[in-house]
Amino acid sequence: MITDTDLRVLESNVRPTMFGGVGVPVGSLFHEFFNAQHAPEVERRLRQVVDGNAALSGMEIPFVSAIGPSGNPCMLSLTAARLEVEDGQTIGLVVDLRDVSEQHRSRHRLELLHRAADQIGTSLDVDRTTQDLADLLVPSLGDLAQVFLAESVLVGDEPPELAAGVGRHHLRCAAVRALGPWPSGMISPGEQLPSLPGKRSILNVLRGNAVVTNPRELAKLYGARSPLITQLIPPSGHSSVVAPLFARGLALGSVVVWRVQNDSPFDEGDSQLLLEIASRAALSVDNARRFTREHRAAVTLQRSLLPLSSAHITAAQTAGIYRPASSAAGVGGDWFDVVPLSSLRVAFVVGDVVGHGLHAAATMGRLRAAIRTIASLDLPPDEVLMQLDDLVQELATDAEGSDNGSDSTGATCLYALYDPVTRRCAIASAGHPPPALVSPNGTADFIELDPGPPLGVGGMPFDVTEIDIEPASILALYTDGLVEQPHISLGMERLKSALARACRSGCNLREEGDRLLTQLCGSTARNDAALLLARTHSVLGENTRSWEFPRAPEIVAQARNVTSKQLHAWGLEDLTFTTELIVSELVTNAVRYAVDPVRLRLTRDRILVCEVSDGSNTQPRLRRARSTDEGGRGLFLVAQLTNRWGCRYGPRGKTIWVEISKPSEQ
Template identity: 45%
Template sequence: METIEVTSPGRDNQETGAGLDGAATALLDGRARICWWSRAASELLGWTGEQVTGKPARRLLASGPAAAPDGGTRRVRLRHSSGRLIEADVRLMEPQAPGATLVVAVPVSAPGGWEQDSALARSVLAQDDIAVVECDMHLRVVRSNAASDLLRPEGAREDWLVELPGTGIHGTVRDFMSRVADTGVPVLAAEYPFGEPGSDRMLSLTCIRIDGPRGVPLGVAMAAIEVTERHRAQQRLSSAYRRAFEIGGSLDVVHSARDLAAVLVPALGDLAFVDFPDAVLQGQDPELGYPGQEASAARRVAAQSADGIWPASLVQLGEPVPPIPARPETAVVAVGDVLVADADLSREILGQDPELIRRFMPEGMHGSLGCPLYHRGRFFGYASVYRTDNPLPFVDADIKLMQDLCGRTAQAIDHAFRFTREHRTAVVLQESLLPPAATESAAAETAGAYLPASGSVSVGGDWFDAFPLSSLRIALVVGDVIGHGLQATATMARLRTAVQTLADLDLPPDELLARLDDLVQRMESEAQEPGMVGASCLFAVYDPVTGLCQMASAGHPPPALVRPGGGVDYLPVVPGPMLGVGENPFEVLSVTLPVGSVLALYTDGLVRRGDGDGDGEAALLGALGRLAGADRPLDEMGVELMGSHPVQEYRDDDVTLLLARTRTVAEQDTATWEYPADPAAVHEARADVSAQLAAWGLEELMFATELIVSELVTNAIRYAGGPVALRLIRDRVLVCEVADPSNTQPRLRRALSTDEGGRGLFLIAQLATRWGCRYGARGKTLWTEQALVPSL
């Protein structure tokens, strides 16, 4: 085909040629009939050359004139072969051949047509802050603007943006540019590091595909903006919010203030402080409302500096804070808002007072943020942060961070106050429910020690007890209730009372634990939260006459025994299930203890070491072996065991210890007889008792004791048969025991004046200070106690 040269009035030929790339063209003869039709025109309007050759061009025109008087571009609507209309920019040109007209049509792809598109492209490429790179479909750089040269690292190639090695969520830069070129799906604001190794400089990259007028991909364009400062600010804020979770972890108000100051610097500024009212430092709940800085006595409890040096002119850590006069500028503080101030406003707030300015404004201050610590309408303190090295003003994100951090700190302080109140109440209640630390009896001397859980853990339900039983015996109890807080303390109180009540019935250890298990199951069924009631317990009974100790365990650690001649080990008691499980029997361990043995009962808090060493049981045995001595007071042993054991540093649970040093009743202080089921044996029993009391020098008890023995032996022979055993035990009281083979429980009743009998137990109750009945493996034992008159 012959080359046709065309010109357009008032246009540069080079510009015209550039504008024709990919355009639909047609050549008209002198009668405006189509004599040549380009392939691009066929693709645009759907008509082939054979279909339109020789036809008038106006048939393809749906609206608007076919020509512009000045030969410029005119927007028209053209008819597609399918019937739809296509809006296009049309330009008529005059070729050198006379009488002919060249028509160039470009479909409208954006408002403004050729001129505005070109202007937009020139404006984008002329940006100083936005680096723009245009690449072909093979990602070779076609052109770039001056801004890309300014961002280019020293020594980097021209295509350095395309070859950035950093990876993001879209992969490498070349990866996502290839996907954009293939799919046409743009990538927006992908962040990639660049610069020297170790640099934190960051670019935000946006990539789009460039399509020709007919939708043919021509290449890709990428715009890059440096967002280093924004990235640093985001990283700083993200780090601050992550560290905010550490605030208040200790449940200590001063520690929480220091946590806050450590987050404020360097997240928001170079210097930060926290002040607390005196009431908060004294553990008192603040009153509702904000008292005003001029009226609230405060003290600096935390101070943080970026360089580690707190300016000497400012209020120092631990010093009282000078009051600041109330001013309208500080009214926002009264409603919990953040006070944003520069140096000039700060001087105004301080009333231009040189001393206040020196105490509150660091040298070179550019700005400050101040925020009260408010929670539930209570003012817990005030925090402030300064910028001295950084001249940038605080932005909304900084203010929001300050509010969030101060709000979290105030909430942590309020939690610490509530925890402290509950912990103090639970400790007082727990200690008031425990028995005296030391006891003395004919059976043993005891010393108990209790340490509540510390730190962020509330008091648990550990308890110990040592109380006398019939016939000079002693009961030793240690228990551990599941859970912490007041609920655990209340459960402990109920269980301790139940143990004492059941022990007064002289039940054997296994039966007592079975009854206690029933009680815990009932408590569990009544609890609002199932699974929250349960306990372990060790119950032991020691008889000083025989030296026999019987014990049973409900899921509790075994006691340790220190023998008087040396040697320490754990007693092989078989632990049953914890209280509340039910349907499992408990086993009784019977062991004879030498006189002077030390029995150590404890809760698991004593042997569960917080350092991760699982050999706490061996450590306890070793400590007992070193500390136990014949003359070593038990209370001193308890203090050293509780104080020197590593658990002291990690008290996440209560620690309870009960030490008991066994005693025995001398053989000459007991007398035992056995009688047949013969009424005549009553007289013999009275005679034996009288003789024994005379030998002991207890003639003043002879009449009452003879009467008690007569009634008990008579009833045993009459209702239970024989044999009947009689035993007297002399200690601080005189114990009289009568055992028979019957399991029938005698009952105390008030006889009528006409009754011939029924007054025996009534008389015994009047003559004895205490009396009762206990059951053994076979039969029962009735016992009485009479106080001995001290000798003058």
């Protein structure tokens, strides 16, 4: 269309068959083409173009014809430019209208898929996962949603085979969501979905496909049993879509979405969208189901709680050995663990739960799982033990109210955090014996610590001891079962002498650890024992570089420059573009939101580690920016370009770290 400066249409090729069956007649005011809700804004934006104050390109406007017969709602894209004569005087506008309804729907569907990936599966609880699915679908896809699961899935078991499930594949409502109150009489959480005639399940009908239906077709499917129809169809519901929850070859359940207030019926695109969301959600539901089953089995299988025996990572080579007591008590509560952390660091953990048997083993498993989770938060050793101390107090409170409340709940723990770049080790103890350190020359001695109270006492802090460790030293963490015979003092002297003899340069840690336990515990030990040996490694100075900058906008370019030069010096030119972009985003955030100083460190290993530190404790937040936002994409880009990223806090500020695969590792 061409308009004059008063926005009156002079020329138009918008035929009456376009945009819902209405045209733009010559002589009409252009903005009258839109309904009353959007016409004022269209007029305002177009007059800004006429006045030369703004440009207008790709303005999206929901459209239902305001004059003439109403057409289907659609989304229009409006672009306008001035028409000028040679002296620059504006004589009108040329306006372009395009129907972008399909692109708009595609963006909406893509956004919904992204939200599904982000929101569903954050919990390993079946009920929470299904509720997250229902919450996502309403109101984004419909006005009412129900999620049904096989009864066996709700308790963690596998559902029966679909082919053999006639009469046995019972579905029960697991989650619902509606705009407004839940309709009275409809199936609610906990209630069973009626079977189809012939004792068939709805899954026998779907067979892996999504189906668009309506009340009439649903009534025909279930027959003339009207009492059932009132449980299945919401009042005023006019269109629905049903999709199965299939994962790893298992038919877990189904999900149904109704439109009540929205007059638009579901179409094939909606059914495919729901099918894809249901496929992703089914994996999360199955993960939650499997977690439920494994957790239940772990309570009764105490030996399955024992950790892996060895690990070989950048920071250290480790070997862990557990020796159960020889008495009828069997497996007890001693444990060890090696937890890889950010920036090539590693946490060495050893602990001892009071008692033996199922109660001690179950408590050990809970503490070991908890400390791995807490350690992943990159907290200092004393804060890790404080968090664990709170957990032990909660376990003790729970035990008092249980059938086995007479069993004591307590534990000791030693947590050592080693950084191979600085070669510093920070150690904190909760009532646990001190670790031994064997230097490369074979000298063994115990590290002097100021141990705090055992876990569960509460109210007392834990002190941190920091030491420098030479490369190729061996750090030995152990439980008291290794040194209590004949008594603690003599047992520790025996251990120190045995370590000096056994832990020679280049020795096999696993073999020497087995010999140590056999020598010190014998074959009739009254208590279980654990030993963790760690041969420390270090990152060579030539493989790490760091810089410090004042907080100023120009340091972003400086940081990119030093990064590029260092990567070329290391022969990692292929990572230059990615790393420069990451450094630019992280340093820019530090300049904008943090305080002095800003530090950059690069470390080369099997992976490339990039760290940006500043003096602020502000929590970085990953968010999904909208198409109209001018910022907010920095951390999202970082997350997409790296293997892992995260943030850890120190006494003076925070460090954001990322790990990038080297070309040979990709």
